[in-house]
Amino acid sequence: MIGLSSSYFASRKFSVFDSVEKAYSLGFKTIELGAAHSFEENLIESVQKIKDNFPDVFFSLHGLFPPRKEKVWFNPSLGLTELNRKVIDDFFVFAEIVDAKVIGFHPGFLFEVLYEEVNGLGATKRTKELDKKVSWDNLFEVINYFNQKNSEKKFQIVIENITATEEKALVSGKKFKEVFDKFPEIGLLLDLGHSISDNTYDELIKFNEKIMEVHLHMPVKEKIHQPVNEKALEMLKPIKQLKKIPVIIEHFTGVTEKQVLEEKELFESFFS
Numbered sequence: 094m095i096g097l098s099s100s101y102f103a104s105r106k107f108s109v110f111d112s113v114e115k116a117y118s119l120g121f122k123t124i125e126l127g128a129a130h131s132f133e134e135n136l137i138e139s140v141q142k143i144k145d146n147f148p149d150v151f152f153s154l155h156g157l158f159p160p161r162k163e164k165v166w167f168n169p170s171l172g173l174t175e176l177n178r179k180v181i182d183d184f185f186v187f188a189e190i191v192d193a194k195v196i197g198f199h200p201g202f203l204f205e206v207l208y209e210e211v212n213g214l215g216a217t218k219r220t221k222e223l224d225k226k227v228s229w230d231n232l233f234e235v236i237n238y239f240n241q242k243n244s245e246k247k248f249q250i251v252i253e254n255i256t257a258t259e260e261k262a263l264v265s266g267k268k269f270k271e272v273f274d275k276f277p278e279i280g281l282l283l284d285l286g287h288s289i290s291d292n293t294y295d296e297l298i299k300f301n302e303k304i305m306e307v308h309l310h311m312p313v314k315e316k317i318h319q320p321v322n323e324k325a326l327e328m329l330k331p332i333k334q335l336k337k338i339p340v341i342i343e344h345f346t347g348v349t350e351k352q353v354l355e356e357k358e359l360f361e362s363f364f365s
Contacts, residue, residue, distance in 0.1 A: 094121025094151060095360045096341045097353065098308075103129035104345040109159075110139045115149055119354060125197075125341045126187070128156025129215065137190065137274045153195035153306060153339050154188050155253075155282075164208040164215065170201035170223050170263050172231030173238055175296075181235070185242050195306050195339060196239075197251045197282040200264035201232050228263050229271075236276050246278075249305045253282035257291045266293040273303055274310075279307030283332075285325060286312055286343075294328060301331045307340040309360070318344050320356040326363045335364065 097119070109130050116124050119120055124147075133139060134243065136159050157167045157180060167180050181308035184196050204219040210258075227344040239250050252272060264272060272279060281303040290312050312317040329335055331339040 094123040094336065095309075095357055096125060096153075096338050097121045097357075098125040098127040098129075098155070098340050098341050100125075100127030100129035100156075101342070101344050101348075101353065103127060103131070103261065106131075108133060108139070109136065110143055110211070111152070113143050113147060114163055116152065119350065120357070121150045121338050123153075123341070124151045125155050125343075126158045126191070126193075127157060127343075128160075129345070130158070130160040131162070132160045132162040137186075138242065140187055142249075147229060148303050150191075151339060152191040152193040153197065153341070154191075154193050155197040155341075156199065159183055159187055161348070164210075166202075166208055166217060167198060168206060169232045169235040170203065170228035171205070173234050177235060178238065181238055181242060182311075185248075188248055193248060195249045195251055195280075195282075196243075197253055197257050197306055198239075199236075200252050200262060201228060203228060203261035204265055208214050216259050225263075225279070231271075232263060233275060235330050236272070236279060240276070240278065249280055250278070251280040251305050253284040253308070254284050254291075254297055256287045257298050259320075265291060266296040267299075269297065269300060270296050279303075282306040282308065284308040285321070285328065285345075286310040286318060289325070291359045292316070298328070299332070304360065305338050307332070307335070308343045309339065309340055309356070310343050316347060320344070320346065320348060320352050320358075322360070324361060326360065329364075 097116045099112035205221040206217040311316040
């Protein structure tokens with residue numbers, strides 16, 4: 094199910110509603126409510142309006158949605174802090190409203206990180222280094238809370254492979270096995286571009302049966318989050334369930350709408 098992240102339009106300063114409306118107008122019936130939005134008052138009402146106006150859309154939630162008044166990173170390495178508990182609670186409130194099927198989150202960092210904007214996009218600024226063992230214990234505490242909130246199994250919870258070089262990801266490559274061994278109900282959000290950048294694709298594709306969402310983009314020289322080509326799409330062939338899960342085009346300001354639609358057409362043709 095080829096889809097688009099609302100972050101594509103959020104990076105262009107669209108509201109959440111306008112982002113979904115614009116994605117829908119481009120022909121997308123699978124839409125991820127992404128992490129790049131700015132805080133909005135009365136967002137619950139706006140998201141309810143989204144569900145009412147676009148009842149045929151398959152929604153997923155990702156990153157830090159809904160957006161908070163103060164921009165922060167969701168960092169499970171810190172454990173079940175008051176902020177992290179609130180972030181998770183809000184995930185489920187909004188997932189219920191749009192009847193989302195998938196909720197995705199980052200695995201955490203080996204540092205405490207602050208939010209900063211670089212060229213209009215969210216970036217991490219590391220502060221204090223964290224103890225690795227404590228961070229793993231904290232991540233497991235956070236996943237346990239996700240599972241408690243998801244006791245009725247309404248949603249598929251997925252954990253994403255973020256760029257390991259980006260403030261040192263807590264979990265990368267084959268280390269995901271430790272997560273899946275302890276929490277077999279948790280799926281993998283395979284970020285194809287990150288796996289190419291980090292040379293972790295070969296390790297991650299071994300979890301192909303765990304992949305329940307894909308972020309579609311690739312690095313091109315120094316640029317990131319660029320449209321994929323057929324060679325990159327070949328890398329998705331081991332995922333037998335690909336046509337049944339959200340495959341989310343994830344770009345920002347450096348990619349045109351024309352390129353997004355060409356990428357959508359390429360994917361649909363390649364996997365027809």
